[in-house]
Amino acid sequence: MKLLLAYSVRNVWVRGSTTALTIGGLALVSLILLAVLMLGNGLNRALIESGSPDNVLLLRKGATTEIASGIYRDQAHVVRSLAGIAQTSGRKPLAIPELVVLISLTKNGADTPANVVVRGTQPEAFMLRPQVRLIAGRAWQQGTTEVVIGEQIAKRFLLGGIGSHLRVGKREWHVVGIAEAQGTAFESEIWGDVDQLMASYGRDSYSSLTLRLPAPSAFQPIEDAIGSDTRLLLQVKRERDYYREKSVTMATFIRLLGFTFTLIFAFGAILGGTMTMYGAVASRTREIGMLRALGFLPRQILAVFLVESLMLGALASLLAIGGGTALQFVTLSTMNFSTFSELAFRLTLTPVSVLITMGFTLGISMVGGIPPAIWAARLPVTAALHTPGR
Amino acid sequence: MNQPVVEFQRVSKSYVRGEQEISVLKDFSLSIPQGQFLAIMGPSGSGKTTILNLVAGLDRPTQGTIHAAGIAVSQQGETDLARWRARHIGFVFQFYNLIPVLTAAENVELPLLLSKLARRERFKHVQAALGLVGLSDRIHHYPRQLSGGQEQRVGIARAIVSDPTILLADEPTGNLDRTAAQAIMALLTRLHQELNKTILMVTHDPHAADYAQEILHFDKGKVR
Ligand SMILES: Nc1ncnc2c1ncn2[C@@H]1O[C@H](COP(=O)(O)OP(=O)(O)O)[C@@H](O)[C@H]1O
Ligand SMILES: [Mg+2]
Numbered sequence: 001m002k003l004l005l006a007y008s009v010r011n012v013w014v015r016g017s018t019t020a021l022t023i024g025g026l027a028l029v030s031l032i033l034l035a036v037l038m039l040g041n042g043l044n045r046a047l048i049e050s051g052s053p054d055n056v057l058l059l060r061k062g063a064t065t066e067i068a069s070g071i072y073r074d075q076a077h078v079v080r081s082l083a084g085i086a087q088t089s090g091r092k093p094l095a096i097p098e099l100v101v102l103i104s105l106t107k108n109g110a111d112t113p114a115n116v117v118v119r120g121t122q123p124e125a126f127m128l129r130p131q132v133r134l135i136a137g138r139a140w141q142q143g144t145t146e147v148v149i150g151e152q153i154a155k156r157f158l159l160g161g162i163g164s165h166l167r168v169g170k171r172e173w174h175v176v177g178i179a180e181a182q183g184t185a186f187e188s189e190i191w192g193d194v195d196q197l198m199a200s201y202g203r204d205s206y207s208s209l210t211l212r213l214p215a216p217s218a219f220q221p222i223e224d225a226i227g228s229d230t231r232l233l234l235q236v237k238r239e240r241d242y243y244r245e246k247s248v249t250m251a252t253f254i255r256l257l258g259f260t261f262t263l264i265f266a267f268g269a270i271l272g273g274t275m276t277m278y279g280a281v282a283s284r285t286r287e288i289g290m291l292r293a294l295g296f297l298p299r300q301i302l303a304v305f306l307v308e309s310l311m312l313g314a315l316a317s318l319l320a321i322g323g324g325t326a327l328q329f330v331t332l333s334t335m336n337f338s339t340f341s342e343l344a345f346r347l348t349l350t351p352v353s354v355l356i357t358m359g360f361t362l363g364i365s366m367v368g369g370i371p372p373a374i375w376a377a378r379l380p381v382t383a384a385l386h387t388p389g390r
Numbered sequence: 391m392n393q394p395v396v397e398f399q400r401v402s403k404s405y406v407r408g409e410q411e412i413s414v415l416k417d418f419s420l421s422i423p424q425g426q427f428l429a430i431m432g433p434s435g436s437g438k439t440t441i442l443n444l445v446a447g448l449d450r451p452t453q454g455t456i457h458a459a460g461i462a463v464s465q466q467g468e469t470d471l472a473r474w475r476a477r478h479i480g481f482v483f484q485f486y487n488l489i490p491v492l493t494a495a496e497n498v499e500l501p502l503l504l505s506k507l508a509r510r511e512r513f514k515h516v517q518a519a520l521g522l523v524g525l526s527d528r529i530h531h532y533p534r535q536l537s538g539g540q541e542q543r544v545g546i547a548r549a550i551v552s553d554p555t556i557l558l559a560d561e562p563t564g565n566l567d568r569t570a571a572q573a574i575m576a577l578l579t580r581l582h583q584e585l586n587k588t589i590l591m592v593t594h595d596p597h598a599a600d601y602a603q604e605i606l607h608f609d610k611g612k613v614r
Contacts, residue, residue, distance in 0.1 A: 003496055003503060010491035290487040293448060294501045294548075295476025297469060381448045382439075385483070 008308045012315075015280065019312065022276040026316035027323070029262065029269040030361040034324040036258025037353035040251055042183065042332070046345035047247035050184040051239030053216040054086070055128065058209040058226070058234045065246070066100040071206045073097075075232055079209055084221045086212040088124060095211035096122050099197050103168050103190075105157045107342070114342040116153060117189045118168050120197030128212055132186050137162045137177030140192050145200070147192035148177035152344035156333065168192075169200030185243070188333075188344050210239060250334065266364050273368030277309050281376040288376055289384030298377040305376045309369025310362055317361035324349050324357070394457075395556060395588050396422040396445055401454035403440055414440050415451070420606075427582040427589045429599040432608035438592040441608075442558045445590065446479045447471040459555040476504035480549030482559035486541040488533040494520060494544045495529040501552045519547040523577060539570030546577060550587070557581065559591040563598045575601040 012019055051057075058079065063069035076097040085093040099120035104113040119125075123139055126132055140146035147166075149158055158164045164175045173192060181187045198204065213219060223236045281288070288301055324347075333344040403415040414437040422428055430438050443449040444456055447463040456464045459478035466474065480501075488497045495516050502512040520529050523543040533541055542562060549557055559578065563571035579601050581587045591602060599605045 002509075003492075003499060006496070007489065007492060014491055286485075286487060287489055290481075290483065290489075291500070292472070293446065293475070293479075293481045295472045295474075295479075295504050297472050382443050385448075385487075 004304060005307070008304060008311060011280065011284075012308055012311050015276075018276055018279065022272055023312055023316045023319065025272045026269050026313060026361060026365060027319035029265040029364070030317055030320035030357050031323040031327075032258070032265055033262045033360055034320055034349075034353060034357040035327055035347065036255065036262060037356060038324060038327060038347035038349055039254055039258065039332070041348035041350050041353060042345040043247055043251050043254065043334075045183045045348050046185050046187075046343060047243045047251075048240060049131075049182075049243075050186060051241070051243040052129065052131070053238070053240055054213050055239035056211050056213060056219065056222060057237050057239045057242045058211070059237070059242075061233050061235050063235070066098075066208045067102060069207050071097060071209050071234065073205065075234065076206055076209055078229065078231055079211065079226065079234075082222065082225050084213070084218055084225065086214045088127065092124075093211070094124060094128060095209060096124055096128055097194065097206040097209040098125075099194055099201075099203065100207040101168070101197065101201060103166075105153075105166070107156055108159055114157075116157065116342055118147075118197065119189050119191050120194035121191055122194060125191065128210055129181070129186060131184055132179050132181045134177050135180045137175070139177055142193055143196065144193060145171050145173045145196050146176045147173050147190050148179050149175050149190050150187040151178060151180045152187040152331070152333075153190060154178045155331075156342075156344065166190075169197065170202075171196070171200040183346050183348065185343055188342060209234075266360075270364050270368040273309060273312060273365050274371055276312070277305060277369050277372035278375070280308065281305060281372045281379075285379060285384045285387045288379055289381050289387075292379075292381040293385065302373045302377040305373035306366065306369050309365050309373065312369075313362045313365025316365065317358045320357055320361060321354055324354070393424060394421040395424045395426075395459060396420070396590065397457040398441075398444075399455050399457075401444065401451045401456060403437070403444065403449070403451050415444075418454075422588065422590065425582075425586045425588055427579070427587075427601075427603045428591070429602035429605045430590065430592045430608055431594055431596070431599050431605055433594070436609050438608060439560055442560055442590060442592060445556065446475055446481070446558055473504075476501060476552065478555040480552070480554035480557045482542070482545050482549045482557065482562045484561040484564040486533070486538075486545040486565075488541055488544055488548075490533050493530050493532055494525060494536070494547075497533070497544055498548045498551050501548060505552060515551050516547075519551040520544070522550070522581075523547045537570070538566050539573055542566060542570070542574055543577065546574070546581075550581060550585075555588065557587050557589045559589065561593055561595075562591065563593065563595055568597075571595065571598060 058071065059069040060071060080093050080095045085095050088094055101118050102115045103118055105116045106113045123142065134148065135151065139148060154161050158166065158175060161178060162175050166173055213222065219238060226232050226234055226236050291301060327347045328349050330347050331344055333342055398418055398420040401415055401418045404411050404413040430441060432438050440449065444451055445458050447466060451464050455462055461474055498516045498519055499512055502515060520526055523546050525540060525543055528536060528540060536544065563574050566574065575598050578589060582589050593599055
């Protein structure tokens with residue numbers, strides 16, 4: 001069977017330019033699919049994975065986003081006194097009330113400004129969200145108007161990086177550090193001191209409060225405790241669920257669009273593969289007659305041509321995955337529809353998306369290869385032996 | 391007289407092409423004993439190739455029965471016929487029909503893929519067959535690296551590698567110059583004499599036909 005495989009491989013090889021064109025077309029379609037999957041992965045990473053399973057987000061009842069929410073100082077105080085919250089090494093509850101506002105910044109190279117999230121918080125926020133890590137400079141000092149900016153903000157808005165100035169509310173702030181957050185939404189945020197931010201907007205309440213559980217399973221007692229306290233009137237959500245809800249619409253929209261495109265192009269790719277294989281059968285008709293005269297069975301002929309078609313698919317999927325590897329370095333930005341702020345995310349390659357792409361490419365090359373392979377298997381032998389061959 | 395290895399009993403063959411029916415063989419009978427070297431001569435379109443195709447079961451008679459190498463060819467199912475063909479029939483074609491992307495050895499190995507032989511065994515047979523046709527030094531050459539005469543010798547090696555009962559050769563010298571043709575005919579004669587092969591050869595080259603034991607002149611479906 002090694003010989004038959006060599007036969008298929010070399011036949012694919014000698015067809016040179018036609019083969020290359022077919023593989024190229026197939027690879028392009030597969031790459032579109034892979035890019036859509038990577039887009040979805042990137043969005044997931046940016047939004048869903050921004051939330052960690054240990055964290056719980058508290059919002060005012062009825063608010064769907066942090067921006068639209070409000071939490072009073074005394075409410076925050078009550079929450080921080082509850083049992084069942086993880087503690088810092090200093091035995092303080094890891095429960096941080098935050099103020100989230102949107103500011104307008106002009107993106108490098110664009111003339112219209114975009115919204116950017118500014119989060120007033122406390123230095124413990126780095127413990128609450130361990131995926132956020134300083135990569136340059138230092139954290140802000142409490143009681144000052146210093147800020148740490150996300151890597152995406154540094155790349156797209158505040159190109160000056162550390163030392164840049166920006167206006168937030170009534171005050172002038174300056175950048176002292178840059179943070180990375182493993183591709184999550186926090187990379188598109190600006191963090192600073194919560195009290196300073198409240199003062200510069202003249203506000204007296206927070207937006208939200210995020211607390212950390214000792215373990216993901218400790219969610220229920222906290223939810224019950226907050227729900228039963230009539231002073232609070234807050235909704236309790238796992239941080240993950242909050243981000244998932246925010247991303248659903250956008251992810252669905254992008255996937256739908258991408259899969260529609262993929263479907264249309266897949267149709268073309270199948271046709272291309274079919275035509276190539278019909279060509280291959282036509283040019284080897286006499287050869288097929290000869291093989292049948294030697295005693296090869298129709299189903300063996302069928303197998304030979306299916307294998308050839310699958311081989312085109314296999315090569316195309318390798319190319320597509322190669323392309324996908326390169327796409328990993330692409331960062332896209334989109335409007336986060338729930339906050340109307342700018343959100344940057346990276347195209348992300350995962351083993352699952354690689355497998356799906358390979359399966360898809362082999363699938364369409366198989367589908368495209370079936371009609372010509374059946375034709376080859378059914379050729380009448382005597383007539384096939386009569387045709388002029390290669 | 392030996393037991394016949396090929397026997398046509400009152401065979402008719404016609405093709406329907408559109409409205410008209412073309413009669414190729416009419417009430418044709420033929421008996422070829424084991425070990426015979428028979429040449430079939432006749433003008434183009436007289437039905438010579440059709441006879442070979444019928445012997446090999448690649449085509450079916452309209453009427454009559456055909457026996458070859460122990461079975462009633464005209465009554466077998468396609469899968470059984472293919473297996474039988476792999477075992478008992480060796481084909482030599484006018485245009486060699488070598489696969490261009492395979493080496494001489496690989497081309498010769500093709501029929502053995504249908505046997506139960508292991509790889510090592512297959513290679514021994516391939517070497518023996520290529521040795522017999524005098525191409526031991528060309529086993530890794532591709533068809534395009536060989537002359538026409540050499541290509542046809544590879545074709546013959548492929549036809550005999552599985553030690554078939556009957557060799558069917560359709561104008562084996564039709565595409566070759568005089569010298570190469572003579573070499574091929576000498577080779578077929580040797581296969582006949584030394585290995586006692588039954589050979590059915592179609593040709594319209596009288597020089598080639600001279601090598602055969604018997605010549606069947608054939609015209610319009612009838613023996614002349
Ligand atoms: N598959 C076929 N369909 C229709 N006609 C055929 C077919 N095969 C052969 N014929 C016709 O049968 C006749 C004999 O053909 P063939 O046996 O190939 O002749 P030869 O080999 O003597 O030149 C020719 O007229 C040819 O056109
Ligand atoms: Mg002929």
